[in-house]
Each structure stands twice: as structure tokens, then as C-alpha cells.
């Protein structure tokens with residue numbers, strides 16, 4: 001975690017062009033920028049990494065894994081959204097975190113994730129708003145070593161007409177929920193920064 005900059009990484013776990021999860025993240029990205037931080041948006045279509053396999057690892061870690069590692073090392077926060085597929089997060093998302101968790105990728109285990117402030121997001125056309133995959137995502141992120149207080153956001157009954165053509169929410173209620181969520185999130189990152197600065201002296 002890099003406390004010296006004000007950049008948040010957002011990762012969408014859906015590869016779909018018109019993904020609701022990506023639209024929600026884009027809407028959140030705009031709110032983060034309005035509140036004074038910069039962002040790095042990760043579209044996993046740009047990271048075609050093979051399924052984790054120890055044999056491939058022995059031959060050499062795919063270079064894209066290191067690209068993502070370097071993006072994460074320089075962030076002060078991480079926001080991840082995932083579709084719910086049969087109650088689980090997407091396989092492509094799980095795969096990238098499996099690669100990033102390997103000791104051969106990080107000098108020290110969990111270097112990328114230690115203490116990182118995160119938000120777990122799920123959007124679904126179903127009425128439960130991907131609640132099960134949000135829980136799975138929280139377990140995974142905690143296992144990787146992020147700050148245990150993970151915020152969450154769920155969107156039920158997702159549909160295209162909830163968003164404008166720039167992927168901004170059209171619904172005032174959701175805009176307000178996101179505004180408050182991001183305000184609380186950035187406040188927790190800022191107070192972590194103050195604590196760290198005090199401990200350094």
C-alpha cells in the first residue's frame with residue numbers, strides 16, 4: 001500500500017462489454033474523482049492470464065501478473081466488483097488473485113494487499129444483488145491480508161436503464177448511497193495516512 005499518493009485501483013470481475021458490475025464501478029470511479037482522488041481502472045480483458053497452474057509458474061510468471069502487481073503496490077485503496085456466478089465470484093477474478101498471492105510474485109507474502117482499505121461490490125439483475133458473491137469476495141480479500149473492515153455495496157435488479165451513456169447512475173438514491181460510501185471510504189484512508197505519518201514521526 002502506498003500512502004503517499006491519492007490513487008485508488010478499481011477492478012471489475014466481469015469481462016462483459018455492457019457489464020452492470022463495470023457500470024457500477026465506473027459510476028463509483030466518477031465519485032472518487034469528484035472527491036479528490038485519482039483512479040486506475042483495471043479491465044480484466046486487458047489481462048489475459050492463463051488459469052493458475054504450478055507448472056506454468058515454474059516456467060515463469062506471466063508478465064501481465066507483474067503489471068497488475070505494480071499497479072497495486074502504488075495504490076492507496078482497492079475496490080473490486082464481481083458478478084455472482086452460481087453463488088461465487090467470477091473465475092477470472094479468482095484467477096488473478098491466485099496469481100498475485102504467489103510468493104514468487106511478491107518479495108514478501110501479501111506485500112500487495114497488507115492493510116489495504118477495500119470495498120467489495122456486486123451487481124446482479126436478481127433480487128439479492130449478488131450478496132453471496134460479495135461475501136465470497138470479502139473472504140478472499142481478507143485471506144489476502146487487506147484491512148479486515150471491508151466496506152460493501154450491492155445493486156439488486158440491475159438494468160441498463162439505471163445508467164446514462166457514460167455509465168453514471170441515473171437514480172438519485174443510488175448516487176447518494178455511493179457518495180456516502182466513498183466519503184466514508186476516503187475518510188478511513190485519510191485517517192490511516194495520518195496514523196502512519198504519526199508513527200513515522
Ligand SMILES: Cc1cc2nc3c(=O)[nH]c(=O)nc-3n(C[C@H](O)[C@H](O)[C@H](O)COP(=O)(O)O)c2cc1C
Nearest residue numbers: 014016019020021083084085086087124125126130
Ligand atoms: C453461469 C452464470 C451463473 C449465474 N449465477 C447467478 C447467481 O448465482 N446469482 C445471481 O444473482 N445472478 C447469477 N447470474 C446472472 C448474472 O448476475 C448476470 O449475468 C449479470 O449480468 C452478470 O454480471 P455483469 O452484468 O457484471 O456481467 C448468473 C449468470 C451466469 C452466466
